[in-house]
Amino acid sequence: xxxxxxxxxxxxPASAHRHGYGERKPxxxxxxxxxxxxxxxxxxxxxxxxxxxxxVLRQILEPALFGHITNIxxxxxxxxxxxxxxxxxxxxxxxxxxxxxRLPLQSRAIQQILVxxxxx
Numbered sequence: 001x002x003x004x005x006x007x008x009x010x011x012x013p014a015s016a017h018r019h020g021y022g023e024r025k026p027x028x029x030x031x032x033x034x035x036x037x038x039x040x041x042x043x044x045x046x047x048x049x050x051x052x053x054x055x056v057l058r059q060i061l062e063p064a065l066f067g068h069i070t071n072i073x074x075x076x077x078x079x080x081x082x083x084x085x086x087x088x089x090x091x092x093x094x095x096x097x098x099x100x101x102r103l104p105l106q107s108r109a110i111q112q113i114l115v116x117x118x119x120x
Contacts (some may be wrong), residue, residue, distance in 0.1 A: 062095075078111065081112075
């Protein structure tokens with residue numbers, strides 16, 4: 001049986017550069033957030049907005065309907081409410097349309113309210 005020929009590679013194989021399991025430095029969540037550009041101040045502002053809107057909607061909406069809201073996001077001029085299913089999304093759209101006059105939208109500069117189904 002013939003001997004396989006040798007490769008004339010001068011570079012080091014990629015597997016030689018990798019560290020073994022457990023030899024890498026552990027990654028902190030704080031470091032990941034800082035590298036992505038999300039600072040503690042921005043994170044607090046996001047959670048403050050979310051808690052504000054959840055408190056307002058909890059007072060206005062019925063508890064069964066509020067329980068199916070999975071996320072609340074306030075972006076430039078838009079308040080987006082995410083629900084757990086399309087059926088609850090339709091019910092929430094009607095409920096928000098009925099009580100839109102009681103929502104403090106002018107103080108937060110919100111022009112529209114979107115209701116969407118949670119992705120995934």
